[in-house]
Amino acid sequence: MDPISAAGIALSVASLASQVLAGCVRGIQLIITAKDLPAECMYLNLRLRMEEQRLFAWSETSGLLDYDEDSTRVLGSNIFGLHRLTVLELLVQIRVLFEEFETQQRKYKGLDTHDSLSEQTDDSNVDDALVPLTTKRKSFIDKAMKMLHATKQGMGEAPKRLRWAAFDKNNFEILLQRFSSLNDGISSLLDSGLQREIYNTTQDTNRSLLQLRHDIHDIAQLVKATMVLNIQHQPSFNPTNSRFYESNERYVAGLHLLTQLAQFKAFNEAVETTDPIDEATSKLLALGEIKRDRLKVKMNKNRVKFLEPVSSPDGGPVRSEALYTRDDGSQLPVWVEWKEYDWQPPGKPCPAPYITDRVQKLAALLHHQPKPDFFRVPQCLGYFDNATHEIDESTGTYIDDEADYRIGFVFQKPDDTYSECRPVSLLELLRNGKKPSVTDRILLAQAVANCILYLHAVDWLHKGLRSHNIIFFEPIEEGTVGTTVDYKKPYLSGFEFARPARREEQTEIPGDNAEHNMYRHPKAHSQGAGPHEKFRKSFDIYGMGVVLVELGHWMTVDQVLGLDLKTVKGKGKIAAIVKSALLGEERMNDLGANMGSVYQMVVKECLTSGGKLGVEENDNGSEDGNVSINFYNEVVEKLLSIRV
Numbered sequence: 001m002d003p004i005s006a007a008g009i010a011l012s013v014a015s016l017a018s019q020v021l022a023g024c025v026r027g028i029q030l031i032i033t034a035k036d037l038p039a040e041c042m043y044l045n046l047r048l049r050m051e052e053q054r055l056f057a058w059s060e061t062s063g064l065l066d067y068d069e070d071s072t073r074v075l076g077s078n079i080f081g082l083h084r085l086t087v088l089e090l091l092v093q094i095r096v097l098f099e100e101f102e103t104q105q106r107k108y109k110g111l112d113t114h115d116s117l118s119e120q121t122d123d124s125n126v127d128d129a130l131v132p133l134t135t136k137r138k139s140f141i142d143k144a145m146k147m148l149h150a151t152k153q154g155m156g157e158a159p160k161r162l163r164w165a166a167f168d169k170n171n172f173e174i175l176l177q178r179f180s181s182l183n184d185g186i187s188s189l190l191d192s193g194l195q196r197e198i199y200n201t202t203q204d205t206n207r208s209l210l211q212l213r214h215d216i217h218d219i220a221q222l223v224k225a226t227m228v229l230n231i232q233h234q235p236s237f238n239p240t241n242s243r244f245y246e247s248n249e250r251y252v253a254g255l256h257l258l259t260q261l262a263q264f265k266a267f268n269e270a271v272e273t274t275d276p277i278d279e280a281t282s283k284l285l286a287l288g289e290i291k292r293d294r295l296k297v298k299m300n301k302n303r304v305k306f307l308e309p310v311s312s313p314d315g316g317p318v319r320s321e322a323l324y325t326r327d328d329g330s331q332l333p334v335w336v337e338w339k340e341y342d343w344q345p346p347g348k349p350c351p352a353p354y355i356t357d358r359v360q361k362l363a364a365l366l367h368h369q370p371k372p373d374f375f376r377v378p379q380c381l382g383y384f385d386n387a388t389h390e391i392d393e394s395t396g397t398y399i400d401d402e403a404d405y406r407i408g409f410v411f412q413k414p415d416d417t418y419s420e421c422r423p424v425s426l427l428e429l430l431r432n433g434k435k436p437s438v439t440d441r442i443l444l445a446q447a448v449a450n451c452i453l454y455l456h457a458v459d460w461l462h463k464g465l466r467s468h469n470i471i472f473f474e475p476i477e478e479g480t481v482g483t484t485v486d487y488k489k490p491y492l493s494g495f496e497f498a499r500p501a502r503r504e505e506q507t508e509i510p511g512d513n514a515e516h517n518m519y520r521h522p523k524a525h526s527q528g529a530g531p532h533e534k535f536r537k538s539f540d541i542y543g544m545g546v547v548l549v550e551l552g553h554w555m556t557v558d559q560v561l562g563l564d565l566k567t568v569k570g571k572g573k574i575a576a577i578v579k580s581a582l583l584g585e586e587r588m589n590d591l592g593a594n595m596g597s598v599y600q601m602v603v604k605e606c607l608t609s610g611g612k613l614g615v616e617e618n619d620n621g622s623e624d625g626n627v628s629i630n631f632y633n634e635v636v637e638k639l640l641s642i643r644v
Contacts, residue, residue: 007075007081009080009081009084010074010075010078010080010081010084011071011074011075011080013080013081013084013087013088014063014064014067014071014074014080015067016088017064017080017087017088017091018064018067018068020088020091020092020095021055021059021064021091022140022143022144022147023095023144024055024091024094024095024098025052025055025140025141025144026144026145026147026148027094027095027097027098027099027101027102028048028052028055028098029141029144029145030098030102030162031048031098031101031102031162031175032045032048032049032052033161033162034111034161034162034163034164035161035162035163035164036163036164036165037164037167038164038167041167041169041172042221043221043222043224043225043228044169044172044173044176044225046130046209046221046222046225047176047225047228047229048175048176048179049130049131050131050205050206050209050225050229051176051179051180051183053131053202053205054183054187054198054202055094055183055186056137056140057198057201057202057205058183058186058187058190058198060136060201061073061077061190061194061197061198061201062074062077062079062080062190062194063075063076063077065136065137065140066136077190077194079189079190083189086189087186087189090182090185090186091186093182094179094182097175097178097179097182098175098179101171101175102162104171105168105171108168109165109166110164110165110166110167110168110171111162111163111164111165112162112163112165113160113161113162113163130212131205131209131212132205132208132209132211132212132628132629134629180229184248196250199250199251199254200637202251202254203254203257203258204628204629204632204633205629206226206254206255206258207258207261207453207454207457207628207632208628208629209222210222210258210261210262210265210457210458211456211457211459211627211628213262213265214269214459215269216266216269216270216273216277216281216285217281219262219265219266219269219285220266220281220284220285222258222262223259223262223263223266223284223285224284226255226258226259226262227259229255257372257374260370260371260372261372261454261457261458262285263285263286263287264368264371264372264458265457265458265459266285266287267285267286267287267290267364267365267368268365268458268459268460270285270287270290271290271293271294271361271364271365272361277290288368290364293364293367293368294360294361294364295360296382297360297363297364297367297380297381297382297383298360298363298382298383298384299324299381299382299383299384299410300384301384301385301386301408303324303325303384304322304323304324304325304334304336304384304408304410305322305323305324305325305331306320306321306322306336307321307322307323308320308321318337318338319335319336319337319422319423319493320335320336320338320408321333321335321422322334322335322336322410324381324410332381332412332419333413333419333420334381334410334411334412334413335410335411335413335422335423336408336409336410336411337408337409337411337493337494337495337496338386338406338407338408338409338496339359339406339407339409339496339497340405340406341355341405341406341407342405343405346391350387350389350405351385351405351407355407359383359407360383362409362495362498363380363382363383363409365460366378366379366380366409366495367379367380367381367382372454374450374451374453374454375451375454375455375492376447376450376451376489376490376491376492377451377455377491377492377495378411378412378413378414378491378493379411379412380409380410380411380412381410381411381412382409382410383407383408383409383410384407384408384410385407385408386404386405386406386407386408387404387405387406388404407496409495409496411493413473414473414491417473417474418473418474421473421474423471423472423473423491423493424471424472424473424474424485425467425468425469425470425471425472426444426467426468426470426471426472426490426547426550427466427467427468427556429472429485430467430550430554430555430556431556433485435554436485436487436554437644438594438595438644439644440487441487441551441552441554441595442595442599442639442642442644443487443488444487444488444490444551445548445551445599445639446636446639446640447487447488447489447490448470448490448544448547448548449544449635449636449639450636451490451492452465452540452541452544452631453628453631453632453636455492455540456537456540456627456628456631457628460498461498461535461536461537461539461540462492462494462495462498462540462543463497463498463535463539463540464494464495464496464497464498464516464543465492465519465540465543465544465547466494466516466518466519466543466546466547467519467547467550467556468494469492469493469494470490470491470492470493470547471490471491471492471493472485472486472487472489472490472491473491514565514574515558515565517574517575518546518557518558518563518574518575518578519542519543519546519547519557520539520542520543520575521538521539521542521543521575521579521609522575522576522579523539524539524575537627538609538613541606541609541613541631541635542579542606542607542609544606545582545603545605545606545607546578546582546607548599548602548603548606549582549591549603551595552591552594552595552599552603553590553591553594557578557582560582560587561577561578561581561582561587563577563578579607582607583604583607583608588600588603588604591603596642598638598639598641598642599639599642601638602634602635602638602639605634605635606635612630612633612634613627613630613631613634613635
């Protein structure tokens with residue numbers, strides 16, 4: 001068949017498939033939006049929504065969702081020519097599956113009609129509070145449902161909304177199983193590259209699902225949905241379709257990661273609440289004993305033996321090498337990171353109660369296991385107060401020096417590294433290390449972006465992202481002592497100001513350190529005694545943008561800009577100077593010449609935090625899901641696409 005005829009057939013099939021897809025979405029939406037679903041079965045509705053998003057991911061990747069506007073992807077995917085009959089058959093099966101389910105449930109009085117659909121708003125079909133939807137997906141759902149309403153009205157019927165009179169859990173689970181199998185089948189028609197694209201899109205949606213859930217019981221529903229899907233998708237190798245096996249294996253791994261993230265976020269929420277959590281929910285979310293965990297992370301200072309004078313090899317905040325004596329008397333190589341606090345006069349709690357509370361919660365979170373691998377956060381063993389708080393009876397004052405007023409966070413070194421080797425910061429490497437290849441720098445940029453993506457997915461703000469707080473360890477190499485840095489495996493440290501991304505959470509104001517302030521967004525430095533700007537995700541993303549500039553030039557940001565930090569004072573002033581200078585056209589072009597145009601574009605998005613990201617102006621709870629989608633699409637995915 002000649003290419004023109006083949007293209008014509010593919011477009012004709014895609015046109016028909018688009019109509020069938022609209023029918024699928026109509027059937028799914030009628031079930032998803034049915035009212036009066038029992039609360040204990042909400043996780044099944046969420047599972048259905050997640051499967052619908054998989055179908056949307058397939059339709060986007062194959063080009064079907066954009067068919068009316070652009071047929072390029074339809075022709076490029078080739079499935080509407082090569083697999084045209086199978087595609088149509090599978091889509092028809094999905095549509096019929098939901099039509100028959102609705103008919104069956106109506107017949108046996110499981111479903112009946114509720115209020116008039118004509119009285120509802122369009123938002124009833126696309127509830128962003130449950131599942132984040134892109135503009136394209138919202139538009140397609142609205143269009144599909146309006147076609148249904150028009151058809152009903154043309155037949156003289158008033159569109160009605162469904163409600164559950166008696167929820168049929170068994171048949172609903174069968175519906176989900178069949179829908180999931182059909183999704184598997186239609187995805188397997190694509191080549192491995194497009195299947196990977198579906199996986200990435202689905203994972204992005206799942207992270208956004210998590211970001212929209214802040215209540216522990218809502219997170220528990222997500223974990224239940226994820227775990228059931230995970231069991232359902234356990235792969236069994238089929239030698240005749242290895243591409244499908246690989247895709248299925250990725251999907252299972254992605255669900256496992258989502259479960260880990262959800263459980264970690266639940267722990268983050270649980271340490272903040274005094275409300276009782278029932279045993280079943282606690283077990284499902286692997287919460288353990290929250291109060292006990294918060295208390296057990298406080299250490300006896302005498303168990304920590306320092307191995308060297310307190311100093312910093314890169315001029316940043318001190319990291320101290322030490323040995324920690326465990327309960328059995330054995331010693332474990334560790335390092336200590338410090339958080340200073342303000343002295344309080346005798347008679348007042350020292351440190352201040354809110355500092356103690358914040359430190360205890362942070363240490364418990366950093367101590368909690370398991371942590372998702374993408375976090376790249378070292379394991380915290382606990383914390384101790386370096387001050388004795390003993391009072392000199394003759395003077396009535398504390399005997400501690402001013403330098404003693406600080407909290408020490410004790411971290412264990414990673415298992416796959418030499419315990420004798422101290423952590424090396426990126427700042428130290430920028431100043432003293434050999435310039436790595438562009439490939440290594442891209443790998444490092446990708447790893448840091450993934451760290452931030454997943455940290456924000458569980459609603460945790462770092463608040464101190466800079467090159468001093470990106471650290472490396474020498475890996476264990478067979479037969480030799482490790483002497484190289486693995487740029488794919490950085491760790492995030494410097495969590496002394498980290499906090500949950502909650503509006504009511506109190507923000508600690510960092511000190512006026514010019515070297516640190518170069519990485520801070522100008523809006524993070526409210527001046528005067530008035531209310532301070534709340535720290536938000538866009539400020540972390542901005543700090544990452546500054547680090548990416550450093551990676552591009554392999555110089556510290558002050559070296560890139562030719563700044564003499566001794567002559568520049570004032571938090572807001574230096575932050576504004578740095579932002580303006582980095583966004584200058586010549587500076588951006590220099591970065592592009594070093595690292596390529598895609599890298600340059602990503603850095604610009606991070607530094608502006610507007611435009612395609614839309615973070616800075618819209619960073620609030622209702623936009624969390626879309627913030628995640630935008631950050632992944634415009635930063636993480638583009639960094640991952642760079643090939644050197």
